[in-house]
Structure formats: C-alpha cells, structure tokens
Amino acid sequence: xxxxxxxxxxxxxxxxxxxxxxxxxxxxxxxxxxxxxxxxxxxxxxxxxxxxxxxxxxxxxxxxxxxxxxxxxxxxxxxxxxxxxxxxxxxxxxxxxxxxxxxxxxxxxxxxxxxxxxxxxxxxxxxxxxxxxxxxxxxxxxxxxxxxxxxxxxxxxxxxxxxxxxxxxxxxxxxxxxxxxxxxxxxxxxxxxxxxxxxxxxxxxxxxxxxxxxxxxxxxxxxxxxxxxxxxxxxxxxxxxxxxxxxxxxxxxxxxxxxxxxxxxxxxxxxxxxxxxxxxxxxxxxxxxxxxxxxxxxxxxxxxxxxxxxxxxxxxxxxxxxxxxxxxxxxxxxxxxxxxxxxxxxxxxxxxxxxxxxxxxxxxxxxxxxxxxxxxxxxxxxxxxxxxxxxxxxxxxxxxxxxxxxxxxxxxxxxxxxxxxxxxxxxxxxxxxxxxxxxxxxxxxxxxxxxxxx
Numbered sequence: 001x002x003x004x005x006x007x008x009x010x011x012x013x014x015x016x017x018x019x020x021x022x023x024x025x026x027x028x029x030x031x032x033x034x035x036x037x038x039x040x041x042x043x044x045x046x047x048x049x050x051x052x053x054x055x056x057x058x059x060x061x062x063x064x065x066x067x068x069x070x071x072x073x074x075x076x077x078x079x080x081x082x083x084x085x086x087x088x089x090x091x092x093x094x095x096x097x098x099x100x101x102x103x104x105x106x107x108x109x110x111x112x113x114x115x116x117x118x119x120x121x122x123x124x125x126x127x128x129x130x131x132x133x134x135x136x137x138x139x140x141x142x143x144x145x146x147x148x149x150x151x152x153x154x155x156x157x158x159x160x161x162x163x164x165x166x167x168x169x170x171x172x173x174x175x176x177x178x179x180x181x182x183x184x185x186x187x188x189x190x191x192x193x194x195x196x197x198x199x200x201x202x203x204x205x206x207x208x209x210x211x212x213x214x215x216x217x218x219x220x221x222x223x224x225x226x227x228x229x230x231x232x233x234x235x236x237x238x239x240x241x242x243x244x245x246x247x248x249x250x251x252x253x254x255x256x257x258x259x260x261x262x263x264x265x266x267x268x269x270x271x272x273x274x275x276x277x278x279x280x281x282x283x284x285x286x287x288x289x290x291x292x293x294x295x296x297x298x299x300x301x302x303x304x305x306x307x308x309x310x311x312x313x314x315x316x317x318x319x320x321x322x323x324x325x326x327x328x329x330x331x332x333x334x335x336x337x338x339x340x341x342x343x344x345x346x347x348x349x350x351x352x353x354x355x356x357x358x359x360x361x362x363x364x365x366x367x368x369x370x371x372x373x374x375x376x377x378x379x380x381x382x383x384x385x386x387x388x389x390x391x392x393x394x395x396x397x398x399x400x401x402x403x404x405x406x407x408x409x410x411x412x413x414x415x416x417x418x419x420x421x422x423x424x425x426x427x428x429x430x431x432x433x434x435x436x437x438x439x440x441x442x443x444x445x446x447x448x449x450x451x452x453x454x
Contacts, residue, residue: 016321016325017325017329019306019322019325020299020302020303020306020322020325020326021302021329023161023164023166023301023302023306024166024298024299024301024302025298026166026167026168026169026170027169027170027298027301027302028295028297028298028299029170029173044184044202045188045198045199045202047354048188048198050277050280050355050357050358051131051132051276052135052198052199053280053283053284053353054127054129054132054272054276054279054283055126055127055131055132055134055135055136055199056135056139056202056203056283057280057282057283057286058126058127058132058136058265058268058269058279059123059126059136059139059140060139060143060283061261061264061265061268061286062126062265063139063140063144064261064264065258065261065262065264065265066111066144066147066261067108067111067144067147067150067151068261069254069257069258070107070108070147070151070254071104071150071151071153071154071155071257072250072251072253072254072256073100073103073104073107073154073155073246073250073253073254074100074151074155074157074158075158075249075253075304075387075392076158076245076246076247076248076249076250076253076392077097077100077155077158077159077246077250078157078159078161078162078301078305078388079162079249079304079387079388079389079390079392079454080096080162080242080245080246080249080454081093081096081097081158081159082161082162082163082304082305082307082308082309082312082388083308083309083311083312083390083454084096084162084312085162085163085164085308085309085312086310086311086313087312087313090230091230091231092242093159093163093230093231093232094226094227094230094231094232094233095231095241095242096159096242097155097156097158097159097221097232098231098232098233099243099246100158100159100242100246101152101155101156101233102243103155103243103246103247103250104151104152104154104155105148105152107151108147108148108149108150108151108152109148111144111147111148112144112145112147115140115141115142115144115145115147116141118140118141118144119137119138119140119141119144120137122137122140123136125269126269126272127269127272127276127279128272128273129272129276132272132276132279135199138199138200139199139200139202139203140203141203142200142203142204143203143206143207145207146206146208146210146211149207149210149211149214150210152214156217156218156221157169157217159221159232160217160220161301161302161305162305162308163230166301166302168216168220169217171216172213172214172216172217173213175212175213175216176209176210176212176213177209179205179208179209179212180205180206180208180209183201183204183205183208183209184201184202184205186201186205187200187201187202187204187205188201218233221233245454249390249392249454250392252392252393252395252396253387253392253396255396255400256392256396256399256400259396259399259403259404260399260403263403263407263408267408267411267425270411270412270415270416270425271415271422271425273416274415274416274421274422274425277357277358277361278361278421278422280355280358281349281358281359281362281365282365282422282425282426284349284352284353284358284362285365285366285369288341288348288349288366289366289369291337292334292337292373292377293376293380295334295337295377296330296376296377297380297384299326299327299329299330299333299377299381300326300330300380300381300382300383300384300385301384302326303322303323303326303381303382303385304385304387304388306319306322306326307319307320307322307323307385307388307389307449308388308389308390310322311389311450316450319389319450320444320447320450323381323382323385323444324444326381327378327382330378330380330381331374331375331377331378332374332377333377334374334377335373335374335377337373338369338370338371338372338373338374339370340370341366341367341369341370341373342370342371343370345364345366345367345370346359348366349363349366361422362422364423365423365425368426368427369429372429372433372434375433375434375437376429376433376437378437378441379433379436379437379440382440382443382444383436385444386443386444389449389450390452390454391443391448391452394443395440398436398439398440398443399436402431402436402439403432406431406435407428407431407432408428410427410428410431411428414427415428
C-alpha cells in the first residue's frame with residue numbers, strides 16, 4: 001500500500017459516514033447533554049469554594065463507578081436487541097428489554113434502599129480532608145437514591161439504540177439536563193422560594209433529572225407502535241430465556257466498567273493525596289474531558305448497533321466497514337476538540353471556576369490532554385464495536401491488563417513518587433489510551449468477532 005492509498009483509507013467515506021452519523025448524532029448530543037448533569041453541578045458548586053467542588057467531583061466519580069458499572073446490563077440488552085433486529089425478529093426485541101428492566105430492578109433497588117449506609121461507609125475513603133468527606137457523604141447519599149433510575153435508563157437506551165431509534169436517547173437526555181439546570185440553580189443557591197441546600201441540592205437535582213429522562217423513555221416504549229411492534233412492557237412477564245444471555249454478555253461489561261471506573265476512582269484518590277486544590281482542579285478537568293469522551297461514546301454506540309445489526313443480517317463485511325468509519329469520525333472530531341484544549345486551556349477552565357488557584361493547577365494538565373484525544377476516539381469506538389459483536393470478555397481482559405500494568409502504576413509513580421503532581425498523574429492518560437487503541441485496533445482488524453453467535 002502506498003502513501004496515497006493509506007491517506008484515502010483515513011478519509012471518511014461519504015456514504016458510510018452518513019449512515020454512522022445518522023445513528024451517532026442523537027446519541028452524541030444525548031450523551032453530551034447527559035454529561036452536562038455533572039458539568040452544571042461542577043460549574044455551580046465551583047462558586048461555593050474548593051471543598052464542595054472537590055467533594056462533588058470525587059463522590060460523583062465513586063457513584064458513577066458503582067452505578068454506571070452495573071448499568072453495563074444495558075450493553076447486553078443493546079447487543080441482543082441489535083442482533084435480533086438485524087434478523088427481523090422484532091418480537092424478541094421487546095422480550096430482551098423487559099428482561100433487562102427486571103435485571104435493572106435487581107441491581108438498582110438494593111443500592112437505592114441502602115443509599116445512606118453506602119454513603120456513610122464510602123465517605124471516609126474520598127479524601128484526607130474532613131470537609132470533603134462530610135460533603136461527599138451528603139452528595140453520595142442523594143445520588144444513590146437514584147441508582148435504579150439510572151440503570152433502568154441505560155437499559156431502555158440500549159433497546160432504542162439496538163433498533164436504531166437513537167433520537168429518543170437525545171430527547172430524554174435534553175429533558176434531564178434542562179431539569180437539572182433549573183433545579184441546580186434553585187436548590188444549590190435557594191431560588192424561587194426553595195431553601196439553599198448547597199451540595200445536597202446539587203445531588204437531589206441530578207437524581208430528579210435522571211427520573212425525568214427515564215419517564216420519557218418509558219412513555220415512548222409504552223406507545224401503541226412500540227407495544228404492538230416489539231411488545232415492550234406489554235405484560236409483566238419475566239422472560240427467563242433472555243436473562244441468561246443478557247447476563248453472559250453483560251457480566252464481562254460490568255467487570256470491564258468496574259476495572260475502568262475503579263481505576264478512575266483510584267486516580268481521584270491519588271490526586272486527593274496531592275492536595276485539595278489539585279482535587280478541585282481535577283474535578284473541573286473531568287467535566288471538560290468528558291465532553292469529547294461522550295462524543296466518542298456516541299460514535300461507539302452507533303458502531304455497536306450497526307455491527308450487531310450487520311451480523312444479525314449476515315452482512316459482516318458491511319458491519320466492519322461501518323465500524324472503521326465510526327472510528328475515523330471519532331478520531332477526527334475528538335482530535336479537533338483536543339486542539340481547543342491546547343490553544344485556550346485557561347479560558348475553558350474559567351467557564352467552570354473563578355478560583356485562580358484551581359485554574360493555575362488545571363491549566364497544564366488540560367493542555368497536555370489535548371494531544372491524546374484522537375487516540376481516545378479510536379479506543380472508545382472499537383471497544384464498543386467489539387462489545388456490539390458480543391466479544392465482551394476480551395474487552396474486559398484488555399481493560400484489566402492496561403489499567404493494572406500501565407495506567408495505575410504510571411499515575412502513582414508520576415503523580416506521587418516522581419513528585420510531578422497533577423501533571424504527572426494526568427500524563428497516565430497517554431499510556432492508557434495509546435495501549436487500548438492499539439489492542440482494540442488489532443483485535444477488530446483480525447475479524448474473529450464476525451463469527452460470534454448470539
């Protein structure tokens with residue numbers, strides 16, 4: 001292959017790109033909007049000082065690590081739904097999602113009921129700072145009250161992505177974000193006759209917002225068209241046939257997310273030992289960093305759905321082309337966003353906080369993150385494409401290898417032992433995304449996933 005052929009392969013194909021974007025843009029907008037839940041919390045709590053900002057950041061990561069991990073059941077629902085939809089077996093799609101909602105209840109309800117005890121147990125591990133621990137416990141308690149709501153939300157999103165109706169995820173996320181913005185303003189600062197609750201108000205607002213998004217998805221699933229075509233929520237029956245397959249696909253995803261999000265929480269605890277200002281800056285960077293990440297996840301969701309549908313329709317070569325197309329688009333889009341991180345890091349940080357110490361601590365880490373965005377896009381899309389094909393166990397093992405042998409040791413050694421502080425800790429992202437992009441790229445290119453039977 002000469003350089004011209006290589007360059008042509010890197011340029012998006014118009015027809016394939018249109019197919020990917022048609023599915024990806026609602027998911028991307030929805031995921032970006034969903035991320036604004038934590039972004040709004042961060043921006044508003046940043047006005048209250050470094051301690052609430054740090055507490056909401058590390059507590060939010062812990063909540064996400066637990067609940068988003070269990071929400072991996074939605075990947076099993078999406079994978080099976082996409083495969084059955086590609087086979088034109090629409091009645092089974094509804095049975096899959098109904099079984100997924102039963103699992104959401106099993107996973108989520110205990111967390112909701114035990115929210116005060118979970119918060120009290122976990123809070124001492126958040127930070128050496130007593131103020132951060134106290135505020136973090138409050139934030140955790142009210143976020144865990146919404147654990148079932150979030151898991152059920154992801155199950156229904158998995159169903160709609162599997163059948164190619166990703167616009168519903170976008171609408172649900174926009175409704176949730178709008179609700180969160182209004183309630184954050186009212187409950188954090190005490191507006192419109194409501195009491196000023198500070199960090200507790202931020203957590204309550206986010207939980208209510210998730211519930212609003214879920215209510216929308218349930219209403220859509222209960223419409224006559226979906227009940228008649230797919231049989232969604234048509235009758236309260238546990239379809240035991242699908243519980244096992246969902247769990248077989250989802251448990252490795254849950255394991256992979258536990259490793260990934262657990263590593264992310266470990267990252268925050270390491271940063272917490274560097275200092276409270278650094279922890280506050282890391283919370284701000286996390287909110288900024290998640291915006292391009294959500295773009296990659298949106299592209300990856302589209303890739304997973306198209307790969308699953310293609311395998312169900314017995315067109316694996318087309319599935320592969322669309323998977324690579326989504327990868328190129330994500331790398332290009334995230335790379336462009338990375339340029340902004342490099343060009344104007346301080347200006348971006350000022351959107352979230354006015355604290356000059358937090359801005360000074362976060363400027364260089366945000367700048368260096370700009371250079372890794374394209375690699376992150378490749379890794380995110382190919383990870384989800386392999387999950388969409390049903391190769392969830394490989395993804396889990398790859399995550400374990402990268403986090404255990406490269407990422408966490410690098411963060412610890414560079415951040416604490418080498419005394420490079422926040423810059424050293426965030427430099428670990430280079431090893432993580434580069435290794436994951438290489439591993440997933442090699443696995444996807446070999447094509448063994450085309451022969452997986454579900």
